[in-house]
Amino acid sequence: MVTYTNQPGFTQQSLIRNFCIIAHIDHGKSTVADRVLQLSGVVSQRDMHDQFLDRMDIEQERGITIKSQAVRVPWVKDGTEYTLGMIDTPGHVDFTYEVSRALEACEGAVLLVDATQGIEAQTLSNLYMAIEHDLTIIPVLNKIDLPSADPDRHAAEIANLLGCSPDDVLRVSGKTGEGIRELLNQIVDEVPPPHGQSQAPVRALIFDSVYDPYRGIVTYIRMVDGELKARQKIRMMSLGTVHDPGELGVICPDMIATKALGAGEVGYVITGVKDVAQSKVGDTITTETLPAEQPLPGYRDPQPMVYSGLFPVDNAQFPELREALDKLKLNDAALVYEPETSVALGFGFRCGFLGLLHMEIVSERLSREFGLDLISTAPNVTYKVTMEDGSQHLVKNPSEFPDGKVKKIVEPLVAASIITPKEFIGSVMDLCQDHRGQMGTMEYLSPERVEMHYTMPLAEIVFDFFDQLKSRTKGYASLDYHEDGEQAADLVKVDILIQGDKIDAFSAIVHKEKSYTYGVMMTKKLRELIPRQQFEIPIQAAIGSRIIARETIRALRKDVLAKCYGGDITRKRKLLEKQKAGKKRMKMLGHVEVPQEAFIAALSTGDAEDRDSKDKIRAAKKSNE
Numbered sequence: 001m002v003t004y005t006n007q008p009g010f011t012q013q014s015l016i017r018n019f020c021i022i023a024h025i026d027h028g029k030s031t032v033a034d035r036v037l038q039l040s041g042v043v044s045q046r047d048m049h050d051q052f053l054d055r056m057d058i059e060q061e062r063g064i065t066i067k068s069q070a071v072r073v074p075w076v077k078d079g080t081e082y083t084l085g086m087i088d089t090p091g092h093v094d095f096t097y098e099v100s101r102a103l104e105a106c107e108g109a110v111l112l113v114d115a116t117q118g119i120e121a122q123t124l125s126n127l128y129m130a131i132e133h134d135l136t137i138i139p140v141l142n143k144i145d146l147p148s149a150d151p152d153r154h155a156a157e158i159a160n161l162l163g164c165s166p167d168d169v170l171r172v173s174g175k176t177g178e179g180i181r182e183l184l185n186q187i188v189d190e191v192p193p194p195h196g197q198s199q200a201p202v203r204a205l206i207f208d209s210v211y212d213p214y215r216g217i218v219t220y221i222r223m224v225d226g227e228l229k230a231r232q233k234i235r236m237m238s239l240g241t242v243h244d245p246g247e248l249g250v251i252c253p254d255m256i257a258t259k260a261l262g263a264g265e266v267g268y269v270i271t272g273v274k275d276v277a278q279s280k281v282g283d284t285i286t287t288e289t290l291p292a293e294q295p296l297p298g299y300r301d302p303q304p305m306v307y308s309g310l311f312p313v314d315n316a317q318f319p320e321l322r323e324a325l326d327k328l329k330l331n332d333a334a335l336v337y338e339p340e341t342s343v344a345l346g347f348g349f350r351c352g353f354l355g356l357l358h359m360e361i362v363s364e365r366l367s368r369e370f371g372l373d374l375i376s377t378a379p380n381v382t383y384k385v386t387m388e389d390g391s392q393h394l395v396k397n398p399s400e401f402p403d404g405k406v407k408k409i410v411e412p413l414v415a416a417s418i419i420t421p422k423e424f425i426g427s428v429m430d431l432c433q434d435h436r437g438q439m440g441t442m443e444y445l446s447p448e449r450v451e452m453h454y455t456m457p458l459a460e461i462v463f464d465f466f467d468q469l470k471s472r473t474k475g476y477a478s479l480d481y482h483e484d485g486e487q488a489a490d491l492v493k494v495d496i497l498i499q500g501d502k503i504d505a506f507s508a509i510v511h512k513e514k515s516y517t518y519g520v521m522m523t524k525k526l527r528e529l530i531p532r533q534q535f536e537i538p539i540q541a542a543i544g545s546r547i548i549a550r551e552t553i554r555a556l557r558k559d560v561l562a563k564c565y566g567g568d569i570t571r572k573r574k575l576l577e578k579q580k581a582g583k584k585r586m587k588m589l590g591h592v593e594v595p596q597e598a599f600i601a602a603l604s605t606g607d608a609e610d611r612d613s614k615d616k617i618r619a620a621k622k623s624n625e
């Protein structure tokens with residue numbers, strides 16, 4: 001462990017450098033961050049393990065970063081000790097919002113590019129975000145140790161993009177540690193120190209927070225102006241609430257309590273408050289005795305892209321689910337939710353997510369961190385429905401779809417950018433066309449790789465598009481998208497009926513051309529999942545009152561003739577007639593119980609198959625190598 005001379009709260013502002021590491025998914029941010037921790041001595045060789053800053057179990061297991069992590073790292077250059085605030089950010093498109101918040105806490109960004117892959121879709125989107133935030137960009141090629149690395153080619157690509165010389169692009173290896181020392185020196189030289197006013201009243205931006213069951217809410221802050229001392233009463237500017245801070249400190253990489261935090265420093269505050277509504281990401285903290293007049297700009301609330309219902313398997317767990325969502329929201333500002341009831345599934349919440357991976361991570365965290373057993377309904381986007389009578393409805397859930405004559409349905413669109421090697425242009429075009437995409441421009445990033453722009457319905461892109469793109473391009477294409485307007489479309493609501501009863505959890509809004517496929521797929525799936533009963537069960541898919549698909553679960557039949565050896569045929573016939581009558585009566589009275597497992601399986605297999613997990617991407621890449 002290192003000892004610092006720069007003590008938190010007493011560090012000269014001119015010696016502070018705050019930077020984040022941004023990159024496309026898998027280009028090695030967390031690995032480079034590991035080497036920085038090791039080289040600077042904040043983590044000893046013995047304690048080191050891969051992806052040190054990915055603290056959640058899910059992050060470690062999946063090998064992806066979900067949450068940004070900020071650490072304080074000392075670095076000595078030319079005999080002067082500097083204090084680096086380093087933030088490792090996630091790379092997946094669903095977590096772009098996390099990146100945008102991290103950028104707010106920094107003056108510089110290390111733009112990491114895999115030297116075997118080159119620029120990818122999220123490299124560009126993260127770079128544009130960093131430029132928007134006026135950050136100093138340090139371009140870096142990673143993985144130069146790999147035999148397939150082509151640093152010269154990709155340095156030229158980056159230089160072309162940033163308008164710099166290829167020699168300005170640093171070359172490092174997160175694996176071997178080569179070039180990391182030069183990188184840290186360059187950060188000290190090029191990233192400007194923070195520009196807050198140390199003598200002004202305190203203003204600190206809350207850029208993240210997390211609920212700790214033992215200590216309450218831990219709030220991560222970036223000090224902008226002034227100096228915050230450990231025992232000062234603090235005020236949350238937008239809420240107007242006042243708290244005694246229980247503890248003030250820095251993350252290094254464990255939490256270390258300090259006496260103060262000065263302008264430009266990144267650290268944490270624990271207020272001891274357990275009510276999650278008391279701490280809002282994006283709020284400004286000031287002191288009670290000398291409050292600042294103007295709060296900091298804060299963050300724009302992210303707009304959810306997909307919605308899905310979350311229901312506890314055991315309905316008695318509804319209050320626990322509410323509490324768990326409240327706590328998770330603290331750590332995941334992009335999550336939105338409101339109570340919902342379903343005839344089939346009982347009480348639950350309709351939740352809004354930034355994408356399917358986000359949705360998957362939230363349900364997994366709810367079950368791991370809060371021990372909840374949940375069923376999630378098929379995801380859908382938001383539609384604006386106008387009826388013949390002029391009434392307008394915002395439909396976030398297929399069961400809210402109004403009855404009656406529909407005049408117009410409007411769906412959200414996204415602007416998508418796809419980067420692919422040029423030999424796959426044709427396949428990408430076909431795929432986009434299948435998904436109702438409108439082609440825009442196409443630019444060559446280098447003689448081998450192109451960036452294609454498309455406008456597409458959000459509903460087409462969030463579900464299985466990414467997976468299909470990966471498989472059609474052997475894992476080489478990358479995708480980025482953001483919301484971009486809306487359009488009227490030919491959409492219908494497909495209902496699923498079991499024994500004539502509409503099961504709301506299975507309803508979906510789909511494009512007219514795909515309604516038949518959805519109906520057939522769902523009825524087939526349910527036929528396999530629902531156990532046979534004493535009577536016949538019809539499973540139907542319907543648009544309004546029109547049935548578009550049907551499957552039948554055959555009745556279980558007891559062998560009533562078992563005891564009849566030989567003998568009179570009329571006796572056998574009589575027994576069969578009696579059985580038939582009994583079945584008919586049962587069918588009239590019988591009620592089909594859909595087992596919970598069938599709900600879970602029917603609703604989840606879609607995403608399980610289409611999961612855009614990194615395993616699949618890696619598998620696709622491997623098979624290509």
Ligand SMILES: Nc1nc2c(ncn2[C@@H]2O[C@H](COP(=O)(O)OP(=O)(O)OP(=O)(O)O)[C@@H](O)[C@H]2O)c(=O)[nH]1
Nearest residue numbers: 025026027028029030031064065091143173174175
């Ligand atoms: N050979 C080699 N492999 C590397 C290097 N840097 C990272 N890797 C590997 O690349 C994979 C992805 O690295 P991560 O550090 O998890 O990538 P990331 O950018 O943090 O990923 P996300 O946070 O999920 O976006 C891991 O298997 C690393 O071991 C490197 O310099 N050389």
